[in-house]
Amino acid sequence: MTADVTAGSVHPPLPTSTQVVVVGAGFAGLTAACQLVQQGLDVVVLEAADRVGGRVMVETSALGSAVDVGGQWIGKGHHRFESLASQLGATRYKMRSPKRPLIVDDDGELAQLSSAMLAANAALIVLELASHLPTPDSRYTTTVQQWLARIPSARARRMLDVVLEVTCCTDSTELSVAGLLKLIRYQGGLATMMKSSGGAQDSLLVEGAGALANRMGKKLADRVVLGSAVTAVAHGTEGLTVTTSTGSVIAERVIVTVPPPSASHIDFGQLLPERRTRVHHNTFMGEVYKAVAVYETPFWRDHADAEIILLGETGFAVFDSSPPDGPGHLTILIGGPDARRVELLGRTERRDLLLGTLASHLGDDIRRPASWHEKFWRHAPFVGGGYASLPTLGTSDGFYPVAHEPVGGIHWAGTETATEHAGYIEGAIESGERAALEVAAALTDPEQRARFPGAR
Numbered sequence: 333m334t335a336d337v338t339a340g341s342v343h344p345p346l347p348t349s350t351q352v353v354v355v356g357a358g359f360a361g362l363t364a365a366c367q368l369v370q371q372g373l374d375v376v377v378l379e380a381a382d383r384v385g386g387r388v389m390v391e392t393s394a395l396g397s398a399v400d401v402g403g404q405w406i407g408k409g410h411h412r413f414e415s416l417a418s419q420l421g422a423t424r425y426k427m428r429s430p431k432r433p434l435i436v437d438d439d440g441e442l443a444q445l446s447s448a449m450l451a452a453n454a455a456l457i458v459l460e461l462a463s464h465l466p467t468p469d470s471r472y473t474t475t476v477q478q479w480l481a482r483i484p485s486a487r488a489r490r491m492l493d494v495v496l497e498v499t500c501c502t503d504s505t506e507l508s509v510a511g512l513l514k515l516i517r518y519q520g521g522l523a524t525m526m527k528s529s530g531g532a533q534d535s536l537l538v539e540g541a542g543a544l545a546n547r548m549g550k551k552l553a554d555r556v557v558l559g560s561a562v563t564a565v566a567h568g569t570e571g572l573t574v575t576t577s578t579g580s581v582i583a584e585r586v587i588v589t590v591p592p593p594s595a596s597h598i599d600f601g602q603l604l605p606e607r608r609t610r611v612h613h614n615t616f617m618g619e620v621y622k623a624v625a626v627y628e629t630p631f632w633r634d635h636a637d638a639e640i641i642l643l644g645e646t647g648f649a650v651f652d653s654s655p656p657d658g659p660g661h662l663t664i665l666i667g668g669p670d671a672r673r674v675e676l677l678g679r680t681e682r683r684d685l686l687l688g689t690l691a692s693h694l695g696d697d698i699r700r701p702a703s704w705h706e707k708f709w710r711h712a713p714f715v716g717g718g719y720a721s722l723p724t725l726g727t728s729d730g731f732y733p734v735a736h737e738p739v740g741g742i743h744w745a746g747t748e749t750a751t752e753h754a755g756y757i758e759g760a761i762e763s764g765e766r767a768a769l770e771v772a773a774a775l776t777d778p779e780q781r782a783r784f785p786g787a788r
Contacts, residue, residue, distance in 0.1 A: 344554045349582040350376045352771055353574045355562045355598075356589035358386020359757055360745040362548040363416075363764025364587050364771075365555065371772050376583075377552060378576055380561035380714040384549035386590075387709070387719055387747075388757065390542025393626040394703035395659045398540035401622055401707035403719055403757050404653075404663075405541075407532035408524060410758035412765070420547045423538040428630075428652045429528035430637040434693065435491060437643035448487035455483050455492060456522055463516040473726045476512050477504040487643070494647030497667035499525055501618030502722055504668065511723045511731070518732045518754065528639060528651065532756065538655045541757060561714065564599040565742065572741050585771045589745040589764065591721045592734060593617055594714060603740050607729075615730035615748075617717025621671040621708050623664040624653070625687060625701040630660035632694040638662055642689055646670050650690060659702070662690075675708055682706070720755035721748050736763070738774070743767045 352368055354361045357379035368375045383389070388402040406413050406424060417424055435442045435449075442449050476496060483489050493504055500507060500515065519525045525532055537543070549556055557578070564575040571582045588595055596612035630652060632638050638652035647670045653663040664686055666674060674682050683704050690698045709718030723730035732754035736744035745767035750759030 344557060346378075346557050346560060346576065346579045347376055347581055349570075350374045351583065351775065352376070352585045352587065353378060353572070353581060353583040354587045354589060355574075356386060356746070357381075357384040357545075357549060357556055357558075358589060358746075359388065359545060359548075359760035360747060360764040360767070361386070361587070361589040362545060362552065363761050364589065364745055364768040365552050366548055367765060367768035368771060369552065369555065371768075373772065373775065375552075375555055376581060377556045378560045378562055378574070378581075379556060379558050380577070382558050384556060384558070385542050385545035386760075387712075387715055388542045388545050389707065390540035390546070391705050393624075393659070393661075393705065395626055395628065397626060397655060397659050397661065398538065398543060399624045399626065399661065399703075399705045400536075400540045400542055401624065401705050402709070403541055404536055405533045405756075406535040406537070407753070407756060407758065408530055408534055410753060410756065412761040413756075413758045416544060416761060417537055420544050422544060424535050425538060425656045426535050427528055427533060428633070428637070428654065429533075429639055433528075433639040433641050433649075434637070435641045435643065436693070437487060437490065439487070442487065442491065442643075446487075448485045448491065451483055451485040451488035452491045455480075455488065459513065459516060460522050463513045463521075467510045467513055471510040471513065472508050472728060474509045475505050475725060476507045476509055479509050480504060490643045490647070491641070494641060494643050494649070494670070495526065497647065497670060498620075498641075498649045498665050499667075500722070501620040501667045501717075501719055503619065506616070506668075506725060507722060508725050510728075511725075514731045533651065536653055536655075562598055564601070565603065566599075566601050567603065567740065585741050585743060585774060587743045587745055587767045587771060589760075589767070591615075591617060591715070591746060592730060592748060593716060593721055600742075603742065605739065608735065608739060610727075610729045611734055614724045614727040615721040615734075616724055617710065617715070617721055618719060619668055619671050619710055620718040621666040621674060621706070622718075623683070623686065623704065623706040625662045625664070625683075625698070626703045626705070627660035627662075627697070627701055629658055630654040631697060632660075636694055638694055640690070640693060644689060646674055646685065646689070648686065662698075671708070679704075679706070736767075738770055741774075743770050 351374040736749040745763040747759035
């Protein structure tokens with residue numbers, strides 16, 4: 333049950349022609365479309381799914397609160413996301429975070445000066461330093477797991493494995509060391525990537541990030557066509573012909589905002605250079621399971637902070653994401669192979685396992701939430717994973733920011749193409765703004781219009 337009405341409440345018919353087609357109704361596509369409409373351009377947004385939002389999605393809890401089961405955090409420097417939230421009347425709040433999370437495994441808490449923690453911190457320092465150095469060719473084929481295997485402490489290896497799985501949303505056997513190092517450098521360091529307060533997981537919205545996408549969709553309601561998967565884009569005598577599962581539309585310009593692996597399912601014929609096609613085929617979507625448990629109050633605060641990294645057989649991270657006026661929210665994130673492991677369980681068994689593991693730290697009442705919300709993003713139709721695409725092992729394609737030079741009237745957006753904060757909602761918004769500027773400039777340039785006259 334969604335917390336807000338999506339643009340899909342009414343399905344407008346697919347028009348035969350328009351000035352701009354936007355492929356994908358996530359934050360990148362919705363941002364681009366809103367900005368182009370504000371400039372008086374005729375825009376149609378084509379979305380394969382039956383809702384707007386892409387990699388964000390909001391639900392309503394049994395207690396009436398908004399629960400994000402997709403992307404949600406406003407991080408340090410996410411000024412566009414902050415501005416959009418303000419424009420759309422959303423309320424931002426700082427997440428409750430301790431100075432450092434509790435890290436525990438089956439043997440108990442990892443103390444800051446324990447040998448395992450010292451070994452893990454030393455490894456993180458090595459990664460941070462290496463991220464600023466030239467990357468040898470061998471690191472494109474060396475997996476993160478192979479690198480971790482060199483660390484002498486098993487507890488340190490497990491801690492790093494779980495932290496990197498949750499941070500990068502992938503299996504350490506699938507991500508290259510080069511991919512990890514470039515991600516660290518691009519995101520401004522491990523501290524920014526991993527921190528809550530003052531880092532990438534700093535703030536949240538009372539209404540949910542997904543509510544912003546729903547509100548943008550409502551503003552564009554008669555321009556968003558849901559359930560219309562784009563299957564091909566081709567040049568024709570009148571412009572670019574965009575073929576979908578529900579028909580075709582002719583446009584002067586097309587903005588593709590879906591993740592690179594999803595774009596590989598669109599037939600572009602001979603329109604794209606080989607380097608662009610490689611990006612589509614040499615990237616994969618991350619793997620993440622997200623759950624949110626909702627309680628009448630954040631009762632655990634009376635005796636403990638709820639930001640915990642658990643390193644047991646199923647490793648996961650927990651965050652206190654409770655809104656300032658309640659109710660209590662606990663957000664659980666599991667990445668990579670641990671996400672696949674809990675997927676084999678039933679919904680109730682999975683909930684009982686995760687909350688039962690937390691009970692010894694936060695109290696037995698944790699076992700009895702008012703409602704439980706969960707999402708396996710690799711099963712999300714037309715998304716295929718979360719929260720962003722990553723470079724395939726052994727390739728040099730798909731590193732952030734993914735190339736986005738316009739080609740033959742086709743423009744590229746999506747969080748992976750952002751020059752800042754790729755992989756986050758902030759990056760998606762930035763990319764949509766940039767693509768809208770490109771298209772607006774092209775449509776007011778006589779030479780550009782002569783090359784691609786379009787239908788209008």
